[in-house]
Amino acid sequence: MIKRKSNARGKMHESSTTTSSTSTEDEIDCELRPGGMLVQKRSEKTDVPAPYLRLRIAFGALRYEISVNSRATFGEVKKVLTGETGLQAGDQVLIYRGKERENGEYLDMCRVKDRSKVILTEDPASIERRFIEMRRNAKIQSAHRAISNVSMEVDKLVEQVSAIEKSISNGVKVPEVQITTLIEMLMRQAIKLDSISAEGDASAQKKLQGKRVQKCVETLDLLKIANVKVQPVVVTTKWETFDPPPSTVHWEIFD
DSSP, X not given: OEEEEEOTTSOEEEOSSOOOTTOEEEEXXXXXXXXXXXXXOOOSOOSSOOOEEEEEEEETTEEEEEEEETTOBHXXXXXXXXXXXXXXXGGEEEEETTEEOOTTOBTGGGTOOTTOEEEEEEOHHHHHHHHHHHHHHHHHHHHHHHHHHHHXXXXXXXXXXXXXXXXXXXXXXXXXXXXXXXXHHHHHHHHHHHHOOOOTHHHHHHHHHHHHHXXXXXXHHHHHHHHHHOOOOOOOOOOOOOOOOOSOOOOOOOO
16 A cells, blocks of 8 residues: 655655654555556446447457446456357457456456457367367267167067067967077167167166167067977868769650
């Protein structure tokens, strides 16, 4: 803090102590600017309303114009730009006069004037995070599609398993090669599921389809045993016999 004192002749000089009872002292709060300059600290209590500034924002090929209070901070400017650009404040970098500005810096103290140009860029770390997120989402979507394809194939195989089960329960023997082939087709779907890298909801769907395949294979193993015990049905036909026609034909003679 610096003390400013005026003497009886009206001359101003600085002193760290009081040397005269006839002098009046005014205390001035100061702050150190980022560049090392010691300046008077701005009082937050004032009756004079701060003017508004129109800022020209350059964001790549896009141009925006916003209106903000001249005593606003660059952090508050970022909040306004979030509504304009859709870019979150934490992902923004504001550059004024060739220098990146911190969130706590005031516009007026950085000598921002009306219609000043401010350059907006996206934080490189934010770009990298978004790229990683896009790759992750693409991977999840790919897993969902692959699992959905397997699910449709399993649905068809489940219908065949039900048909074989119904036949055997009705006492109809099924060719063993039909059961064996169906088991092989189910195992191929199981291998496809194992090759799918999934996480989150996709992982749960993968486990569900895996359990369906396993249940079908176990059912076919039991049906194979039951099919061996099924006795083949012998169909016999009883033929009706008729008497042969007479061997000789008697002709009637007329005169």
